[in-house]
Amino acid sequence: MAELKGACIIGQSGGPTSVINASAYGVIRTALDNPNITNVYGAEHGIVGVLNDRLFDMGQEDPKELELLKFTPSSALGSCRYKMKDPDEDDTDYKRILEVFKKHDVRYFFYNGGNDSMDTCNKISKYMQKVGYECRVMGVPKTIDNDLFGTDHCPGFPSAAKYIATSCMEVWQDAHVYDKGMVCIIEIMGRHAGWLTAASALAYEYGCGPDLIYLPETDFDMEQFLADVDRIWKEKNNVMVAVSEGIHYADGSFVSEAKTSATDGFGHAQLGGLAALLANIVKERTGAKVRGIELSLLQRCGAHLASETDIEESFMAGKAAVENAVAGITDKMVAFERETVDGRYACKTKLLNLTDVANYEKKVPIEWINDAHNGVKHEFVDYALPLIQGETKMVKVDSLPRFAKLKKVLA
Amino acid sequence: MAELKGACIIGQSGGPTSVINASAYGVIRTALDNPNITNVYGAEHGIVGVLNDRLFDMGQEDPKELELLKFTPSSALGSCRYKMKDPDEDDTDYKRILEVFKKHDVRYFFYNGGNDSMDTCNKISKYMQKVGYECRVMGVPKTIDNDLFGTDHCPGFPSAAKYIATSCMEVWQDAHVYDKGMVCIIEIMGRHAGWLTAASALAYEYGCGPDLIYLPETDFDMEQFLADVDRIWKEKNNVMVAVSEGIHYADGSFVSEAKTSATDGFGHAQLGGLAALLANIVKERTGAKVRGIELSLLQRCGAHLASETDIEESFMAGKAAVENAVAGITDKMVAFERETVDGRYACKTKLLNLTDVANYEKKVPIEWINDAHNGVKHEFVDYALPLIQGETKMVKVDSLPRFAKLKKVLA
Numbered sequence: 001m002a003e004l005k006g007a008c009i010i011g012q013s014g015g016p017t018s019v020i021n022a023s024a025y026g027v028i029r030t031a032l033d034n035p036n037i038t039n040v041y042g043a044e045h046g047i048v049g050v051l052n053d054r055l056f057d058m059g060q061e062d063p064k065e066l067e068l069l070k071f072t073p074s075s076a077l078g079s080c081r082y083k084m085k086d087p088d089e090d091d092t093d094y095k096r097i098l099e100v101f102k103k104h105d106v107r108y109f110f111y112n113g114g115n116d117s118m119d120t121c122n123k124i125s126k127y128m129q130k131v132g133y134e135c136r137v138m139g140v141p142k143t144i145d146n147d148l149f150g151t152d153h154c155p156g157f158p159s160a161a162k163y164i165a166t167s168c169m170e171v172w173q174d175a176h177v178y179d180k181g182m183v184c185i186i187e188i189m190g191r192h193a194g195w196l197t198a199a200s201a202l203a204y205e206y207g208c209g210p211d212l213i214y215l216p217e218t219d220f221d222m223e224q225f226l227a228d229v230d231r232i233w234k235e236k237n238n239v240m241v242a243v244s245e246g247i248h249y250a251d252g253s254f255v256s257e258a259k260t261s262a263t264d265g266f267g268h269a270q271l272g273g274l275a276a277l278l279a280n281i282v283k284e285r286t287g288a289k290v291r292g293i294e295l296s297l298l299q300r301c302g303a304h305l306a307s308e309t310d311i312e313e314s315f316m317a318g319k320a321a322v323e324n325a326v327a328g329i330t331d332k333m334v335a336f337e338r339e340t341v342d343g344r345y346a347c348k349t350k351l352l353n354l355t356d357v358a359n360y361e362k363k364v365p366i367e368w369i370n371d372a373h374n375g376v377k378h379e380f381v382d383y384a385l386p387l388i389q390g391e392t393k394m395v396k397v398d399s400l401p402r403f404a405k406l407k408k409v410l411a
Numbered sequence: 412m413a414e415l416k417g418a419c420i421i422g423q424s425g426g427p428t429s430v431i432n433a434s435a436y437g438v439i440r441t442a443l444d445n446p447n448i449t450n451v452y453g454a455e456h457g458i459v460g461v462l463n464d465r466l467f468d469m470g471q472e473d474p475k476e477l478e479l480l481k482f483t484p485s486s487a488l489g490s491c492r493y494k495m496k497d498p499d500e501d502d503t504d505y506k507r508i509l510e511v512f513k514k515h516d517v518r519y520f521f522y523n524g525g526n527d528s529m530d531t532c533n534k535i536s537k538y539m540q541k542v543g544y545e546c547r548v549m550g551v552p553k554t555i556d557n558d559l560f561g562t563d564h565c566p567g568f569p570s571a572a573k574y575i576a577t578s579c580m581e582v583w584q585d586a587h588v589y590d591k592g593m594v595c596i597i598e599i600m601g602r603h604a605g606w607l608t609a610a611s612a613l614a615y616e617y618g619c620g621p622d623l624i625y626l627p628e629t630d631f632d633m634e635q636f637l638a639d640v641d642r643i644w645k646e647k648n649n650v651m652v653a654v655s656e657g658i659h660y661a662d663g664s665f666v667s668e669a670k671t672s673a674t675d676g677f678g679h680a681q682l683g684g685l686a687a688l689l690a691n692i693v694k695e696r697t698g699a700k701v702r703g704i705e706l707s708l709l710q711r712c713g714a715h716l717a718s719e720t721d722i723e724e725s726f727m728a729g730k731a732a733v734e735n736a737v738a739g740i741t742d743k744m745v746a747f748e749r750e751t752v753d754g755r756y757a758c759k760t761k762l763l764n765l766t767d768v769a770n771y772e773k774k775v776p777i778e779w780i781n782d783a784h785n786g787v788k789h790e791f792v793d794y795a796l797p798l799i800q801g802e803t804k805m806v807k808v809d810s811l812p813r814f815a816k817l818k819k820v821l822a
Contacts (some may be wrong), residue, residue, distance in 0.1 A: 012588075016584075016588050017583055021542055044590075045522075045590040048590050072584065073581050073584050073585065074581075074584035074585045074587070074588050074693075075588045078588055078589070078590065079588040079589055079590075080589065080590050081589070162810065162811075165811055166715055166811060166812060167709060167713075169811065169812055169814070170484050170485075170709070170712040170713055170714055170715070170812070171708050171709065171712055173427075173483065173484050173485035173814060174427055174484065174485045174711065174712035175708070177423075177427050177456075177484070177485050177486045177489055177490040178456070178489070178490055178491065178492070179455075179456040179459050179489065179490075179491050183707075204812070206808070206809070206811045206812075206813075207814075207816070208814065260503070272477070273687070275771075276687070278686070291708065293705075293707045293708060293709070294705065294707075295583045295709075296702070296704045296705075297582050297586070297702065297704060298578060298582065298704070298709070300579070300582040300585065301582055301584055301585035302578075302581055303581055303715060304577055304581070304715075305715060307810070375628065381575045382805075385809060388809075388810050388811070389809065389810045390810060391807075391810065396802075397617070398574075398617070398796060398799075398800065399573065399612065399718070399799050399800045399801060400576055400577060400580065400617050400799070401577060401580055401581070401616070401617075401735065402617075403580070403584060403618075403619065405618070
C-alpha cells in the first residue's frame, strides 16, 4: 500500500463515556508521533465541527494535559448527535466535508462513537471513495450500551458496568439497615440492550446486589413484576430491583412512558422516570417503604471508578485505528477479540467493515437471561468480570479529580 | 473516678453514612482491648435491639472482618428511627432497657447517630442517673447533614461532601459536551441544613461545578431562580444548578411538595422529586435540553469515595468515647475541634453535654451565603476542603468492594 502523507481529524460523537477520551488520546498521541501524519486536528463537536471548519490543533496542546485525557470523562472535544443524510438524496454536507478535508489536506479521518457514529463514518468513507479523494477512514468504537456488532465488548461499557456494580453494592448496604425493611428500585441506562442493567448481577455475585433484574431483551409484565417483588418481600423483608430504562410491555410500549395504564394507577405524565414510577406502584401495592434511584448520567461519567482494563483497551483501540490507517487500511472499525492467554483474559484488536457495523444493535443473548426473565445467568458474570478489573490512575489535586484542560487552538 | 467494670453496648441509629461503621469500629476495637470492659455487644437496629434483647457478641467476630468496618458503608449492626417517649409520661421502654442492661451487666452505652439519636442517648442517660443504675453513656456523632451543635463538623459529612463534589465535577464534564447546550439540575440531600448542597461549591472551585447553588437556609423564589437560570443560559449556553432537597418558599412550604403552584404548571403530586420538578419547569420556560439528577442514597453510601480524613476522624470519635467513659466520664457527646498545627488542618476531640446537643440543628452561617442567595462564599470552601482530603483504603476483591461480613452471634 502506498504511503500517504497528510493531516488527520479525530472527532467524538454520541453520548460520552468515562473512557472515550482515552480512545481519543490513543488516536492523538499515536498520530502526533507518526511521521506520515502532518497535523492532528480535533473536531469540535464531532462532524459538526468539520462542517463548521472548527478544528483544534492538537500539536499545540501541552503533552501532559493530553495525557490526562486517559482519566477525563466525557468528550473533551465536544460531541454531537447529527444525523447525516443519504448522499444520493442530499450531498450538501458531504461536499462541505470534502472542501474542509481538502483545505487542511486531511488524509485520515477517525471517528469515535457508537452505532450512529459508525453510520456517519461509513457514509463519509463511501462518499470519499466515490469522488476519488484519498482519505483513510477508521471508526473507533465507544458506547456504554455495549451494543456494537461484531466486537466482544465496547470501550466504555466496562467502566459503566463497574460503576453500576459498585454503586449497587453500596446502595444494598444502605437499603438493608432498617428494621422495617425496604424495596429499592434502581434504574439503569440501556434503551434497547440490557448489558448495563445486567452488570448489576456482578453486585449480586459478590453478596450484595439486586434480587430481581429486568432487561429490555424480554417483554415486561407488570403483574409478574409485582408478584416477584411481593414474593421476595415476604421472604426477606427487603427487595432490591434493577431495571433497564428500556423495559417495555409485550406491545412494545415503554413502561416509562405509560400514562394511563390501569396498572400504574396514575393518569398523568411521569416526570421522574421509570424508577419513581415503579416505586410508586410497588408502594401502593405492598405498603413497604420504597425508594427509586436513577443512576442517570453518573453511570457514564463516573471516571473515578473507571476500569483500568477499559482505559487501556480504549487507548489501544485509538492507537490501532491510527496504526492500521497509516499501514494502508481504510473503511473499517476497530473491534475487540477476547483471548485466553495462560488461562487469563486478554484482548486484541481486529477490524470490521464499517458497512457491517453501522446501525446494528447487539443485545444480551437470550440464553444468558433466566427462564423467569427476572435475572441473568452466570455466563454473563463470566463475560463481564474480566472487563472491570483494575483501578484508574486518575490524577487528583486536593483529593478532587484533575481533568485535562485543553487550549483548543483553532487550526 | 472509681473504676467501673462491666459490659458495653454500641448501637447505631438514624440514616447511615459511608463512615458510621468506622466509628463503630473505633468503639468496638477500643472496648475489646480494654480490660475494664468485660463484653462488647452490638445492638441490632440500635435501641430497638436493646428493647428486644438482640445483642451481638462482638468478641466472637473475626478481627479482620471487624477491621473492614472502616471501609464498609451503612450501619453494619442495623439502624432504626425509634422515637423514645418522655420517661415522665411513659417509662415502659426505659424500664425494659434497664432490665436488659442489668441482665448483661451493661455499664457502658455508646450510641452512634445524629440529632434524634443524641436525644435518645440523653434520655437514657438521665433515666439511669435517676434510678441510680451506674452506666456511663456517650454519644458518638454521625450525620452527613453536618448539623450537630457544638462540633466543628460531623463524621460522615466529609465523605458525602467529597462524593458530591466529585460527582458534580464528572457530571459537569458530561453536561458540557453537546453543541446545543444543556441545563443540569442536581438534587442533594439536606432537609433543613444546606451543608451538603454547599459542598458542590468545591467542584466549582476546581473548575467544573454548579453555576447556581440554592440552600434551605434562605427562602426560595421560583421567579428569581428562573431569571438566574435564564441569565446564565444566555451567557454560557449551559447551566448547572445544585439544589438542596429542602429548599422552601417564604411561607415555609417545601418546593418539592408544591402540587398546585401556578409557577410549576402541573396540578398533580410529583413523583420524581425536586430535580425532576425543577427540570420540567425550566424546560417549559427556556426550551433548553434539561436533565434533573437526584444523588439520592448514593451520596451517603459512596464509600469508595470516602475521605480518609473522615474515616480516621470517625474512628477517633468512637475511640475517644470509650476512653473517656472508662476514665469516668458520662453523659457527653464526642465532638470535634479544628486546630491549626504547623499551618495545617488538624482535629482533636472534645466533649459536649448531651443535653446541649440533643435536637438542635446547626445550619450554614448566613454570612457564608452570597447576597443573591444563589451561591456560597469562599469561607465555605476554606472550611470544607481540609475535611475531604485523602483516599479510602477500601479492600477490593476482583476490583469490587469487599465489605465486612459479621457473624452476628447473639449474646
